[in-house]
Amino acid sequence: MTVLETIPQENLLEAIPEKLGITEPWVEKGGVHWLATGGLNVRTLAAAMNDCHARFITITAYQLPGEQGFRLEYHWDLNGKVLGFPFQLSGNSIESIFDLCEAVDWIEREIHEGFAVDFMGREYEPLLLRQGDTPGVNLREEAKK
Amino acid sequence: MSYKIPMGPYHPALEEPYKLDLICEGETVSDAKLHIGFNFRGIEHLAESRNYIQVIALMERVCGICSNIHTLTLCQAMEQLTGQTPPPRAQYIRVVVAELERLHSHVLWAGIAAKLMGFKTMFMTCFELREKVMDILQAISGNRVNYSMNRIGGVNRDIDDPLAVLAMVEQLEREMVRTVIPIFTTSTTARLRCAGIGVLSNRKAVSCGVVGPTARASGLPQDLRRAAPYAAYSEMEFDVPVQQDGDVRARLLVRALEIMESCKILRQALTKMPPGEISTGDAKIAFSAGTATSRVEAPRGEVMYSVSWKESSRNPSRVHVRTPTFVNMPAIRWMVIGARLADTPLIQASIDPCYSCTDR
Incomplete structure (x- = not known):
C-alpha cells in the first residue's frame, strides 16, 4: 500500500503536494484546483493520482505563440473536485501515461493528431481521427494553410 | 480460426457512423478495435473564430440530444470568466430543462435498445413518449432540438406557468410508470436479452474512467449533481441509482430508475421555482483573461468544458470539450470480448x- 492510499479521503488534497515534492500550495481558480508542477515528471503525477484513486478526466492542449511550444493541462477528479496540473512543453514531446492510466488513451491520440504532440513510449496506430493518414501532423497548422 | 467482421461505419445497428472491427472465434468475439473520426467537425477549433454570443449557438450543435447541456456547461464556464451569477429562477429553469433533456435522452435510448432487442412494440411506445417530452420542451423553449435556453448570466426564456408544465410532466410520469419502467425492469424479454451480457467490471470501469449511467451500472456511485452540484441541484432531493452487475441489464435498470428520479427533480423544481429575473440582464459583458472549467452531469455522464480567454478579446482563445461518450466508448472493447457476435449491437x-x- 502506498503512502497516499493510507491517508483519509478528506485529507488527501492537502497531502498530494507533499507527496509530489511540491512546496507551492493549491490555487483554486476558474473551477479548478491548480498545482504548479515545476520539474515534476508526468508519470510520477499519474502514479500519485492512481494512489489517490482519482478519476482521470482529460488533457487540454494549448499551442503557444511562436516557438514557445505547447502547454498540456492534465485533469483528474478527486471527490468531486477538479484537479489541474499544467505542463509546459518546450518542444513537442512528453512521456505517455497510457500504461499507468488506461483512460488517457483516446485523448493522447487526439492531441497527437490535432497538435502533433508526441507522447513518448506508446503506439498510435490506428489513428483515432484520420485512419490511414500521415501521423504527427499539426491539424491547426494545416488548417491555416 | 479467427476472422474479422467489420461493423460500420454505416450499419443498421449503429445510429451514427463509427466502426467496430470485431475479431471472432466462431460466434464469440475475442477482441475488438474501435474507429471514430468519420464525421470529425473540428468544432473546438471553429469556436476560436466565434464571439461570446456566436459560440453558444455553435456549441449547442455539438450534440443533437444533449444540446442544452453543452450550452449550460459553456455558459457556466463563461460566467466564471465574466463574474456573472445567474438569478435563482434561472438556476431552477436550467434544472428543469436539463432534466427534461435527460428524460428525452433516456427514453430515446430505451426505444433504440428495445429495437435492438427485437422488441419493436416497445420501440414504438418509447418514441411516442419521447414525442411528449419534446412537446414539453417545445412548450418551454419553442424548439424541439436546439432549445437556445442558456445565455451568460441566466436563461433566455422564462417558464411562465410552471404548474402547467408540471401537469404535463406528471402525465408523462404516469405513462412511464405504466409502461416503460415495468417492462424494462421486470419483463422476461428484457431480462433474457440483457442479463449477463456486455459486462464491464467495476475494476475495468475505474480503469477506463467511464462516467454516467455506464459507471453507475458498474457500481460506481458518481454523479456530479450530487458530488459537485451546479445550477439549483443542491436544493433538490434525489437518489443516485447504482447497480453492481455491470451488464446491459444493469445499464437498462440505472436509466429506468433515473427516469423516475428526473421526474422527482422536475416536480421539486417546478413547484419550488422562485420568482424573479431570469438573467442578470447585463448588455455589456467583459471577460477577464484566463481559463475557466465547468462540469455538468449530462444524460450520458460528465461533460467538461475548459474555456480560455485573452485580454479584451471577443472570441475564446481555446474551448476544449470532454464529452461522456469520448471516455465511455473505449470501454466497449472490454464489454464485447467474450460476447456472442449477435449481442454486440x-x-x-x-x-x-x-x-x-x-x-x-
Missing part, C-alpha cells in the same frame, strides 16, 4: 453512445 448501444459528441 445491443452491447455497443448500451452505453448510449453519441458519435456526434465524440466527433465534435
Whole structure:
C-alpha cells in the first residue's frame, strides 16, 4: 500500500503536494484546483493520482505563440473536485501515461493528431481521427494553410 | 480460426457512423478495435473564430440530444470568466430543462435498445413518449432540438406557468410508470436479452474512467449533481441509482430508475421555482483573461468544458470539450470480448453512445 492510499479521503488534497515534492500550495481558480508542477515528471503525477484513486478526466492542449511550444493541462477528479496540473512543453514531446492510466488513451491520440504532440513510449496506430493518414501532423497548422 | 467482421461505419445497428472491427472465434468475439473520426467537425477549433454570443449557438450543435447541456456547461464556464451569477429562477429553469433533456435522452435510448432487442412494440411506445417530452420542451423553449435556453448570466426564456408544465410532466410520469419502467425492469424479454451480457467490471470501469449511467451500472456511485452540484441541484432531493452487475441489464435498470428520479427533480423544481429575473440582464459583458472549467452531469455522464480567454478579446482563445461518450466508448472493447457476435449491437448501444459528441 502506498503512502497516499493510507491517508483519509478528506485529507488527501492537502497531502498530494507533499507527496509530489511540491512546496507551492493549491490555487483554486476558474473551477479548478491548480498545482504548479515545476520539474515534476508526468508519470510520477499519474502514479500519485492512481494512489489517490482519482478519476482521470482529460488533457487540454494549448499551442503557444511562436516557438514557445505547447502547454498540456492534465485533469483528474478527486471527490468531486477538479484537479489541474499544467505542463509546459518546450518542444513537442512528453512521456505517455497510457500504461499507468488506461483512460488517457483516446485523448493522447487526439492531441497527437490535432497538435502533433508526441507522447513518448506508446503506439498510435490506428489513428483515432484520420485512419490511414500521415501521423504527427499539426491539424491547426494545416488548417491555416 | 479467427476472422474479422467489420461493423460500420454505416450499419443498421449503429445510429451514427463509427466502426467496430470485431475479431471472432466462431460466434464469440475475442477482441475488438474501435474507429471514430468519420464525421470529425473540428468544432473546438471553429469556436476560436466565434464571439461570446456566436459560440453558444455553435456549441449547442455539438450534440443533437444533449444540446442544452453543452450550452449550460459553456455558459457556466463563461460566467466564471465574466463574474456573472445567474438569478435563482434561472438556476431552477436550467434544472428543469436539463432534466427534461435527460428524460428525452433516456427514453430515446430505451426505444433504440428495445429495437435492438427485437422488441419493436416497445420501440414504438418509447418514441411516442419521447414525442411528449419534446412537446414539453417545445412548450418551454419553442424548439424541439436546439432549445437556445442558456445565455451568460441566466436563461433566455422564462417558464411562465410552471404548474402547467408540471401537469404535463406528471402525465408523462404516469405513462412511464405504466409502461416503460415495468417492462424494462421486470419483463422476461428484457431480462433474457440483457442479463449477463456486455459486462464491464467495476475494476475495468475505474480503469477506463467511464462516467454516467455506464459507471453507475458498474457500481460506481458518481454523479456530479450530487458530488459537485451546479445550477439549483443542491436544493433538490434525489437518489443516485447504482447497480453492481455491470451488464446491459444493469445499464437498462440505472436509466429506468433515473427516469423516475428526473421526474422527482422536475416536480421539486417546478413547484419550488422562485420568482424573479431570469438573467442578470447585463448588455455589456467583459471577460477577464484566463481559463475557466465547468462540469455538468449530462444524460450520458460528465461533460467538461475548459474555456480560455485573452485580454479584451471577443472570441475564446481555446474551448476544449470532454464529452461522456469520448471516455465511455473505449470501454466497449472490454464489454464485447467474450460476447456472442449477435449481442454486440445491443452491447455497443448500451452505453448510449453519441458519435456526434465524440466527433465534435
